Amino acid sequence: MPQTILIVDDEKRLVALVESYLTQEGYRVATAYNGKQALTVAQKEKPDLIILDIMMPEMNGYDFMRTHRAQHDTPIIMLTAKVEDDDKIIGLELGADDYVVKPFKPRELMARVRNVLRRAGKSEPLGKILKVADIILDRNSREVLVGERSIDLTPSEFDLLAALMTTPGRVFSRLDLLDVIQGVRYEGYERTIDTHIKNLRAKLEEDPRNPQHVETVYGVGYRLNKG
Amino acid sequence: MPQTILIVDDEKRLVALVESYLTQEGYRVATAYNGKQALTVAQKEKPDLIILDIMMPEMNGYDFMRTHRAQHDTPIIMLTAKVEDDDKIIGLELGADDYVVKPFKPRELMARVRNVLRRAGKSEPLGKILKVADIILDRNSREVLVGERSIDLTPSEFDLLAALMTTPGRVFSRLDLLDVIQGVRYEGYERTIDTHIKNLRAKLEEDPRNPQHVETVYGVGYRLNKG
């Protein structure tokens, strides 16, 4: 039975991104957009872990945590804005198990989720091994095989490829992909993706000038060929 | 048949952690969250050893021990909060076989468990011998061979290597590894791992500047090469 994780944040775009990541990793996901709603959802879903934003309308993260903790000992990871170290201290004193500073890269949050769940003694779902065409990507060992050949990717390249491989054939816009490697934020230069794609192709493709795996969809973005 | 160890503590997270360690070492584990519950479980499971917290709701550790000892002579290791030496004295007078002060490192508790079981004349489970590439690590004698050469590791280095060897190829984050050598604590400094890795490499690798066994995975952590 998959473990359930509750995400509580008023930024829906962020919730959606995190949800898709957690789902990919094999968790069941519940969502709430403020503390009050979160109490209801937590009651019903009995999550194994809660990812909690501090700043929220209606009822903020601290209030939620106090109330929730009165009756449960669900592990909590706090999302804090990048200000001072104060939040860290307050958060941990209040009983959070870990915290992540916004904006965060999805990969970082995933690492903390695994860590907290493992510490809490919950069995960790083994990250899936993705296979598309002759590409094999192992999220645990972070190894990538193309045919017989093992290739060495940087963190951004790995994350991009992993994202593309979760839904081969689907077109990802540059903004989609930017979220993947930089986290959800409102600046960010779309062209950065082009460069990463170029570097990824250089390592992945037989003939980088004629990419067989990572295709360009003119005017839209990139997609991975199902093969 | 594996030996059974009963853990009694109201901190569920701690119980889970210790359980995972004991399981890993090959013991069977039973758990209880207060003294009253522990009596029932002990009755049914006939544990070979009991790890017992003193401060607990419902029925505390002292009361449990008095009651239990009236009918059994199961060895007991006490968990005491870090206060005075009083607990130690009281605990040992009451018949505990050993005690560990919280917060403790998992490795320390494991050592005491082995010790107490050995003293009690119970045979110790054979720690596995791990082999990866040309590295052989013996958990019983705590010896490590690299090819023909025997190397001398500090406790932390040994534990790190052992952890890496349990799943060669997998990337361990610094937080993962920090748990291994420090147990669960929040103040741990991730960079400490870098230093241990450096020292480990100095002993393990032919050319520490070009590590063949312990690889760095940029932005993520370290992994042991299956090779």
Place this chain on the structure above:
DNA sequence: CAATATCTTCATAATTCCATGACAAGATAC
């Protein structure tokens, strides 16, 4: 208690990676 070994932390050097912008090359629409 002293001596020794180990662990943690810190400062700094070395390395790797990333974002950006400029320009070239390619695609599309007309």
Place this chain on the structure above:
DNA sequence: GTATCTTGTCATGGAATTATGAAGATATTG
């Protein structure tokens, strides 16, 4: 074919991460 928009490529400064050495703190041993 040309104008225009989009994508590919490359170089570079700077950001982020890791390696290393040393010193102080802590633990262990005799």
